[in-house]
Amino acid sequence: MKFNIGDKVLFKREKKRGLIVDIKSLYKVVVKNDDGFEENISVDDIILLEPLNDKAAAYGTQLDKKDLILEKDSPVNPNHLKRITKIDLHIELIADDYHNMSNSEIVRMQLSICRERIETVLNSKEKKLLIVHGIGSGVLMKAVHDLLDEYSLRYYLARDGGATEVYF
Numbered sequence: 001m002k003f004n005i006g007d008k009v010l011f012k013r014e015k016k017r018g019l020i021v022d023i024k025s026l027y028k029v030v031v032k033n034d035d036g037f038e039e040n041i042s043v044d045d046i047i048l049l050e051p052l053n054d055k056a057a058a059y060g061t062q063l064d065k066k067d068l069i070l071e072k073d074s075p076v077n078p079n080h081l082k083r084i085t086k087i088d089l090h091i092e093l094i095a096d097d098y099h100n101m102s103n104s105e106i107v108r109m110q111l112s113i114c115r116e117r118i119e120t121v122l123n124s125k126e127k128k129l130l131i132v133h134g135i136g137s138g139v140l141m142k143a144v145h146d147l148l149d150e151y152s153l154r155y156y157l158a159r160d161g162g163a164t165e166v167y168f
Contacts, residue, residue, distance in 0.1 A: 002026075003020050003023065003029055003043060003046075003048065004020065004023075005020055005021065005022065005023060006019065006020065007019070007020045007048055007049075008048075008049040009031060009046040009047060009048055009049060010046065010047045010049055011031075011033075011041075011045060011046055011047075012044075012045050012046065012047060012136075013045060016033050016034055016035075017033070017034050017049070018031035018032055018033040018034065018039075018041075018046070019031065019032050021038060024040065026043070027042060027043055027044075028040055028041070028042060028043070029041055029043060029046070031046065084126065084127065084128045084129070084130065085117065085121050085126050085128075085129050085130070086129075086130045086132065087113070087114060087117045087129065087130070087131045087132065088132040089110040089113065089114060089131065089132060089133050089134070089140060089144070090132065090134055091106050091109070091110065094109060094110065094113060095109060103139075107139065107140060107143055110133075110140060110143075111143055111144070111147060114131060114144060114147060115147060117129075118147070118148075118151060118153075118166075121168070122151070122168070126168060127167065127168055128165060128166065128167055128168070129165070129166040129168070130158075130163055130164075130165055130166075131144055131163060131164045131165075131166065132162060132163045133162070133163065133164065134162050135160070135161050135162045141157075141161075141164065144164060145164065148164070148166060153166050153167075153168070154166070154167050155167070
């Protein structure tokens with residue numbers, strides 16, 4: 001991904017945000033973190049924040065392509081689009097007070113919401129469920145996959161690894 005000076009970023013391996021103040025090369029940038037310190041960072045260790053809502057874009061590198069539902073030249077059955085449910089498990093979208101929660105409490109809350117939505121979808125006419133767990137360290141993804149195994153559901157990891165697709 002190409003970054004520009006002034007871009008707001010999120011550190012992948014740490015709970016920090018920053019602002020790009022200098023570009024050293026295609027692979028290295030200087031980021032001024034929230035604490036006011038400048039750090040030389042590999043571009044692989046940061047994620048660009050979405051400009052519209054300032055939430056972490058931890059959906060992978062193909063975000064701009066995978067969210068395009070329609071192609072201009074391809075007809076789409078509107079009934080097909082209604083039968084897909086999306087669950088976004090990013091904690092900043094679920095709870096406002098997540099900063100005071102431990103990691104295990106966060107994962108339990110995310111799995112509880114995921115379980116409720118799975119049960120709702122199982123009792124509906126939905127054909128597909130998209131569970132967005134993010135790429136991170138993989139703890140939530142593994143927990144979601146274990147949950148799906150409990151229900152004996154067929155699922156596939158999305159191409160970028162930030163989501164799991166479940167088919168009924």
